[in-house]
Amino acid sequence: MTVQADPRLVAELEIYGAQDVLKCYHCGNCTAVCPFSKAPFIFPRKSMRYLQMGLREKLKSNLEPWLCYYCGECSEQCPREAEPGETMMSMRRWLTAQYDFTGISNLLYRSWKMELLGIIVLAILTGLGFYMFGTATGDIHKYDGPGAFLPSAVIHAFDWTMATILSTFLLINCGRMWWFTMGRDPEHRATPAMYARRAGLLLLHFFTQKRYSECDRKGPWRLHIVLMLSYVSMLVLIMFFLPMMQAGPAVNWWAHAFGYAATAGLLITVAMALWGRVQKSATHYKHSHETDWIFLIMLFYVALTGILQHACHRLGSPYAANILYLAHLMGVVPMLVLEVPFSKWAHMCYRPLAMYFSHVQVDAMAAKESAAAETLPA
């Protein structure tokens, strides 16, 4: 196999947020500092090397960026101030763009103006669509029951349609991730049995982020797990219990207790993350890519408008509730459409998949080695 070196690779990664990559003089301190760096996944120094040498394909088939949780110790102790942690972060952004077959991801990461434009266009379309639908079929002064402005059944159906489309995109991208990291490399080719044996890891890492919790610093994991669980709770509530959520005005504690907890979780953790980035209070908050800001602000906006429309409804102001509901949808739709398959949200699939694939890779390589050992003459 020929290896092609691309001298423009570093410049390309810099668009995704990489910094000072060329300062690295390969002392290996970062790798040794990292508690996760274990053979055969030795990082971040090796990834820095791939980058400096312009090994695009090698980087594309690299699972290591997903195995890093950016505790920041490598960057803090780097004798060259080469920011290996931030480089790993930028590689995750870059990989997200590489996995995406549509090219939209690439566009969003390269230009925050494009992303903002996308958000605005989608928000206007959503707002106009629902407003026209709502005024045609219902009354803006009615929140629930017959003749409601945005009836829960309609929104529910819309949610499922959107989920199906977005999941399809995301699944295709996951398939491409598999191809780049596992499928196309004979070294990593594994049997279905190997995949089956490790399948449990997917769920484990999705729900617990167990690996993140193994970082020396626990704070970021705690924040992340609360944010993630809040988000997943909200997702489940909306996807399966939306009619129950939207019914009222009495509070249905069965569903709403979860809703309140999840909203509080989202608002608090997102505010903390935003404040951390403003203050640059930790190494992983020191450098913020434009997409980080947009993502956090969108999430905060969506959680806030969600709870406000709910409150207005309960407080007996259906008009305000409907307007806020509309505003909420104008945030939710662009956020999900752009972030889930094409941007930061995609990591909810890529991270557990990378953990899963990494174990399968190790199994596959071990099997190859033992097979090779058997064929050797005694």
Next chain:
Amino acid sequence: MSKARIGVYFCTRGNGPNPSLDYKALATYAAALPLVVEVKHLGTSPTLDPVALAKELTAKQVTTVVIAAPSPGYFKTAFTRAMALAGGDPEAIRLASFREHGGGFESPTERAKAVLACAVMDVPFGLAAVPAPSPVHPDTLVVGGGIAGIQAALEIADAGKKVYLVERTPTIGGHMAMFDKTFPTLDCAACILTPKMVAVDQHENIELMTWSEVEEVTGRPGAFKVKIRKKARYVDLDACVACNDCSAICPVSTDSEFDSSISQRKAIYIPFPQAIPNAFVVDAQHCTYLQSGGTKCGACVKKCSKDAIHFEDKDEIVEVEVGNIILATGYEVFDATRMERYGYGKLPNVITALEFERLTNASGPTGGTIVMKSKQFNKRTKQEEWVFDPDGPRPKSVAIIHCVGSRDRNYNPYCSRVCCMYSLKFAHLVKEKLQDAKCYEFYIDMRAYGKGYEEFFERIKDEGIHVVRGVSARVKEVDGQLYLRGEDILEDKVVELPVDMVLLAVGLEPDKSACDISKMLGVPRDDGGWFHESDYNTDPTGTDRGGIFVAGVCQGPKDIPDTVAQASAAAASVLKTILRKQGSESNSDLTLATIENRARQLAKN
């Protein structure tokens, strides 16, 4: 020939313009210089397009270009091309190099103006900025009694001129006296140094002042008046025969500086048996008699058969007049406790380079046996302590970590130059004394740059030492076993290595006294704190202050051969002024007007 029309173009490079340079003032100054028709600032790290430049040159009818920048040479090519394109003389490009001629001055803008004026008038700066001659007193002061100071003092004294050698500690010898072997020849350091120390002591032209510090320097180049504080030693140098009776009876123990604190000395002590002057000294801070105001102890006075101990001694101020001063203040090693990840100060068997030098030295506390620290009960303090016991356990594996505190932007960005080689020397010594021990070197880049050094590196590898490319990230202790985690870059793996002992190859930092002396004498220092030489390539021993020279590590990290060479060179520079009976005033005292006038005169001729 018509008159030249000069264009002055400012450019800066790299980390932006030097914040201490006032470019606005420079531009105004340049515009007022004769024949200057155009002044322009092209920005920081500009990408110069020769075609566009050529158009500008044509428009302003510029026939001669002056590029004014910290490093103007970088931009010369573009201007040469532009000049050719504009149909002018591509040779008519002059450089005003602020960095080359203006480093480290109190008012860099004034100096930059002078550099600019010389370039505009086409006079080499070195010809215009000539310090005035000054008469020279034939005596010399050498500050610092390490190998650099010793070498410089001996060279001048051997030439028949008087030298005052001032040393802050009780003995001369400096760091070299602490070393076991020199690299790459593996000579015994003491065997080379001690004869030189004795020669200093016995030399008729050298007045040795140990346990003394330079307090004040006044006067002018060629005629300095120096006040030296001779600290009270409480021991009569002439009477003391170094019999050790006082030390034997002294009840107070404290860490021995000479043994890098790995052994104890008494409050009345001699740093090491071959110390020069060969006499004891009282450590007033620890002496019971002095601390109690003469009410307690005093055992040594009674014991001394030569009546050499005089507790009534007071500090003495000596004034001397000298023509030249050689600074040889040396270095101190990087404080390894600053890098917490290596556990130095907490883990007993993580030790620094100087501690290992003493440990492996035949005159050290273990007689040169390499042992691990073992826990012992100290009867006096009634506490368990980690000490090097000559009968203690021998390490079965030793790891050496390079670049501790050096080449690291969080600490010192520079390379300390000696650590790679002394680390290789350590590996050899470990292997020589403990044949079965495993020895690992964790390095980033192996800097074996001197004569015979690369060969020494090859030899070490042949001796079975594991040389690992990759710096270790941390040292931790689990159940009494040290573990060192690092990346083996060439083997492509992360190693978690159990070792018995870790040696930290700490880098060099300027001696703290350098800061005071720098202020006292007005000798500027570099970013790293090292004394700024007057010209890196052609005058590495001179400074911008007339009559003041530098030698050894105080000018920048270097090994023993380089230190000795520089010390001899500094001595030669001093001797030149004495023999010609003429030195020079300070380059840094030259005013803008002086340089301008001289340049104008030269330009006329």
